[in-house]
Amino acid sequence: MPKYEASAFAPINIALAKYWGKRDARLNLPTNGSISITLDKFGSTTRVIFDETLEADVLVLNGEEVRTPETLRKISIVLDELRSIASTRFARVPCARWRARVLSQNNFPTAAGLASSASGIAALALAASHALGLKLTPERLSELARRGSGSACRSLFDGFVEWKRGELANGSDSVAASLHPASHWDLRALIVVVDAEPKSRSSTGGMTSARNSSPFFQSWIESAQATLGPIRDAIAARNFHALSRAAEENCLRMHACAISASPSLLYWKPATVALIHEARKMRAEGVEVFFTIDAGPNVVIVATAAHAAAARARLEVFLKNSGAALLETSPGRGAYVL
Ligand code: PMV
Numbered sequence: 001m002p003k004y005e006a007s008a009f010a011p012i013n014i015a016l017a018k019y020w021g022k023r024d025a026r027l028n029l030p031t032n033g034s035i036s037i038t039l040d041k042f043g044s045t046t047r048v049i050f051d052e053t054l055e056a057d058v059l060v061l062n063g064e065e066v067r068t069p070e071t072l073r074k075i076s077i078v079l080d081e082l083r084s085i086a087s088t089r090f091a092r093v094p095c096a097r098w099r100a101r102v103l104s105q106n107n108f109p110t111a112a113g114l115a116s117s118a119s120g121i122a123a124l125a126l127a128a129s130h131a132l133g134l135k136l137t138p139e140r141l142s143e144l145a146r147r148g149s150g151s152a153c154r155s156l157f158d159g160f161v162e163w164k165r166g167e168l169a170n171g172s173d174s175v176a177a178s179l180h181p182a183s184h185w186d187l188r189a190l191i192v193v194v195d196a197e198p199k200s201r202s203s204t205g206g207m208t209s210a211r212n213s214s215p216f217f218q219s220w221i222e223s224a225q226a227t228l229g230p231i232r233d234a235i236a237a238r239n240f241h242a243l244s245r246a247a248e249e250n251c252l253r254m255h256a257c258a259i260s261a262s263p264s265l266l267y268w269k270p271a272t273v274a275l276i277h278e279a280r281k282m283r284a285e286g287v288e289v290f291f292t293i294d295a296g297p298n299v300v301i302v303a304t305a306a307h308a309a310a311a312r313a314r315l316e317v318f319l320k321n322s323g324a325a326l327l328e329t330s331p332g333r334g335a336y337v338l
Contacts, residue, residue: 004050004098006130010122010155010335011043012108014189014300016247016292017231018254019150019163021207021221028150029174031211032224033165035231036154037302038182039189040332043155044116046104046123048131054099061104061120070202074117075102078125078148086132100128108191108327117203121145121152122335130337142175150203157334158182160235165225182331185238188308190301190315193325194271203295206258206265213262220257224250240304244283244290247302251292258295269297271324278318287311305330 013036021031057076059066066072079100087096104120125145129136136144138156146153146163153175154161159182166174211217227250234243258265272293279291279301288307292300303311308328315326 004131005048006127007045007047007338008123008127008130008335009043009045009338010119010126010152011038011040011332012116012119013038013151013154013161014191014292014302015151015154015294016235016243016302017224017228017250018294020224020254020257021211021217022150022204024169024171025204025208027171027174028146028148029171030150030163030165031221033163033228034151034154034224035160035162035179035228035235036151037187037189037331038155038157038159038161038334039329040182041329042108042119042191042327043335044104044106044119044123045338046102046120046127048124048127049101049103050098050131051101052094052098054101057099057102059102059104062106070204071117074121074148075124078121078144079128081144081147082125082128082132082134085134085136089134096132100131102128117149118151118155121148122155124148125152126156126335126337138177139172139175142177143172146171146174146176155335159184159331159333161334162228162232178334179232179235182333185235185331186305187331188303188305188311189329190303190308190312191327191329192271192275192299192301192315192319193327194269194275194297194299196325206261206267206295209263209265210257210261214257214260216257216260220253223253240288240290244288244302247292248290255293265295267293267296271322272297272299275299275301275318278314282311282314287314 015036017035019034023031122145142153157178160180163176230246288304289311
């Protein structure tokens, strides 16, 4: 009798070229491609158990049952898709109709703009596909994870990752793949957790609002597509100077698009702005760093390995008595089955 359960770990990722905008909200198809770094150590460990006694999918996150409809909907989209693949492949496997209990644990502050849905959904897609005995290709898994949360499709892969916008209406070409393994470039990511509270507005809500009301939305998409090449090239050539410039520009333009929505989406706190200035100051003094910020107040300072200790020392002084936490990590491997 096969066991209908499995566990997986998936890491968080930080986008250097941001995904911001959906061309198809149901399939989570992006208006633009994106490039990220999969980060070591921090992520979600998720166990999925298909259970015939359940009437609905259940999510227990960090020991507490989640009842938020938006979050439950995300996990059921991924699980429904997998149940449907399983029922066509093995018509006699009863668990294809069973609901699942999903037990997930994050080892970082949840919903703090640290891509918690990315690692959680990537771990879910991998664990659930294994629990059902489905041997899916990395592309198919990426497509599935994308349905639950766009940026999750990148957390499956190692190191430096690109998610292609894709052209097809069914989304089968809108998947991520690794550009380079983690060993390609020894960078460090210093994550400054300015505020560990869940963000006030979800990424999906933010993207919809920006698309519907920001007068700069179209310009953002054009600029986001145009920066993919320079960011990809800077990573390939390990050109930190070029990457700093292109990644900061991309981040600020994404936030300019969010800020210019109506009502305005201002994810930043005063400490976020102070850290932008601090990163610029460090760089002017010769410390190799740049900043990037996802849809929340937290700032990720990326440094070269040679300058990471200096950057960290500066940040520790800067953050003293502020209550902000500092997490250090580096490029890492993608999701894996436990
Ligand atoms: O995948 P979502 O729906 O959580 O959206 C992520 C959006 C950003 O974090 C702001 C950018 C990105 O590419 O990760």
